[in-house]
Amino acid sequence: MTIPEDLPILYVKSGCPWCLEVTAFLSENGIGYREKNVTNNPAAMTEMQRKSGQSKAPVLDWHGEILADFGVDELVPFLHQHSVELEDS
Secondary structure, three states, X not given: OXXXXXXXXXXXXXXXXXXXXXXHHHHHOOOOOEEEEOOOOHHHHHHHHHHHOOOOOOEEEEOOEEXXXXXXXXXXXXXXXXOOOOOOO
């Protein structure tokens, strides 16, 4: 399965509870994204740190706008700002 290049990038870490919560939320709402796990990927970690200025995950690169170190509570208003329709709203 190929993933379109124009999808937002979600940087995650293995075992991160916020990362699991966010990926489940995005999947449940049918929101596509490209996932990059930075745990064993130094290049992805460097990329995430360059974009977000920090090493905490998750980090979402939504077409150049960065949401860093967040949970679903921060994600929902961010998505609304970007006119993303959620199934609950």
